[in-house]
Amino acid sequence: MIEYRNLKVALLGGGVVGANVADLLLKHADELAGRAGAGIELIGVAVRNPGAERVPAIPAELLTTDALALIHGADIVVELMGGLEPARTYILEALHSGADVVTANKALLATHGPELFDAAERVGAQLYYEAAVAGAIPIIRPLRESLAGDRVTRILGIVNGTTNYILDRMDRQGEDLAPVLADAQRLGYAEADPTADVEGYDAAQKAAILASLAFHSTVPLDAVHREGITGVTLEQVTAARAAGYVVKLLAICERVETADGSAISARVHPALVPLAHPLAAVHGANNAVFIQAEAAGDLMFYGAGAGGPQTASSVLGDLVSAARRHVVGGPGVAESTHANLPMLPIASVVTRYQITLTVLDRPGVLATIATEFSERGVSVEQVSQSVSTGGDAPTASLVVVTHAAPEAALAACVSALAGSDVVASVDSVLRVIEAQ
Template identity: 75%
Template structure:
């Protein structure tokens, strides 16, 4: 057997993930080489500050601040610096120099993915990004390769560990969102500025990547509907539990047909949702991630595991490295991204799902009939109604105190987002509704 030459590996970034990649590559280099069919030589690690402290020691002779020279000397470039720039420029430089690229940069792929994939296709290079979604969970390769001959209908993903940890803590211990966030911060699950996680930006970036891959269609980040968990209250969590649900922040990518126009397309959205306690996603606890996938032929598939962490993410990066090295040994151009279905990306108003609406209403005769009329007038069918007393104690039949209120929890059958929005607007304008306390979508039924 003819031995292949050593492949030169450039690593950009020496943070928590980068340091783990460097350590594992140096430690397990011989074993990885046997799997790849070629030696894997780490030729350098580009960092901003050579003297900065690191979670894992990187040999001093490998550290450099000259990323450009390192890139131009490499066969495979691993980008782990994050952010949009200079990561985008470095990746384009690597691709144009003929190197394959491995990245965990979800923000960059969600924002500039089409540009980067096109650049790689033009020169026959390959861009690998298993670590960009779900950390150690293998989801990119299954979507791109294993399910390439199937039709993916829907993806429900818990793809942000911070928000799942917070919501799980609220569910299991009764902590408020503020208290759970403080706990998450103290344990290192949440950043000092948790906005990207709490407001759903991180999950939206991953949803754009998953939807583009699953439906062979470019789904721009700006087309992903986004809501975070900052408005989720402990009362909502408790109400969900009583109704047999848990609240999860879901990234949902699905094929949809607009109920008005009949146009078939795809949708990607991120928002808190009620998940039945019997659904596999309801059992995802702590900071773990999970992706539940519905395919036409393969049926239901579940991918579960650690969604973040230095060594966990490094595992996915090194898996991509072995794949990239094998491609070098075998030869041939990289495989282009399959984004040529060109399905229209539809807005959330085209989505049809179920809802749970919590109302504070005037506790007096005729209220139920009037509210039912609002739902009916807007084409939304009510499935179930539950009442709990507010400042009044009667069953919507009090006559002695018009200021008394009651709480109604209303579950609907499937309805379009547009119809639901019209219903909520009409409820807010109704003189028998004190306030629309909560509107949550129900997913996974």
């Protein structure tokens, strides 16, 4: 048997994930070579500051600030720098030089994915990105390959560990958002600036990637509707639990049938998840992706969504795949984004609302509120009312759960209720996810 030459690997980025990739690659080089069919040689790690402390440590002789020199000497380039630039420039340089690329850069893929995939296809290279969504959870390859012959109808994803940790603590321990967020920062789950997590930007990037794969269409990041969790209160979380729900930040990607044919909805927002749904049991900083497909039925992928060793596991899986492709030969497999399904705006999406109102406690209030819904074509499923409070103008708390209706109609109801003379305040509006 003829042995294949060693494959040279350049690693761009020596942060938490990069350091773990380098450590595992050096420790398990022989084992990985046996799986790949060729030796895998780490030729260097490009970093901004070679003198910075890294855990695990990277041998000093591997560290360099000359990323381009590494790229030009590599068969496979692993990009773990993050951000848009210079990561985009380096990946394009690697692809144009004939190297395959492995990346975990969700922001780059969500923003410049089509450009990068086109570049890979033109030169017959392959761009791997399993680690870009949900850390250690294998979700990209199942969507890209295992379900390529099926018709995915819906994806519900808890794809941000920081927000799931916060909402889970609020639910199970009865704590307010602010102190839990502070704890998440202290524990390393959240950055010093947590905006990308708590405002839903991170989850929206992942939703764009998942929707593009699931529906074989290009899904621009700016077409993904995004809402974060900063407006979620402990009162909402407590009330949700009492009603049989938990609050989760969900990435929701759906194939929607319209009068003009199939279309795509991709959105990120807090939602009420029934306690009976598998996603309700996803605790801590874990991630989970729930897929519904016509033939395969319901599938759930669950595990660690972040962390150095966990994400490194996905990176190394892609690295072995890239090495095998070199050994076997042949061009890379192009992305299947040729369905070109149109994107639906959030206003066209059909969903359910749970609306909590403080209303004046007097005759005719329920009739007035029912009229507001009826005039906008929204059917009410359930209404519950708390005990009235005293005072010159006694009030009561009213919780209204709607049947499924277009988002635009539901939003119009909320707007009308906020201006009604029988409603003192609109206290909470949350979308409701259907049980299985």
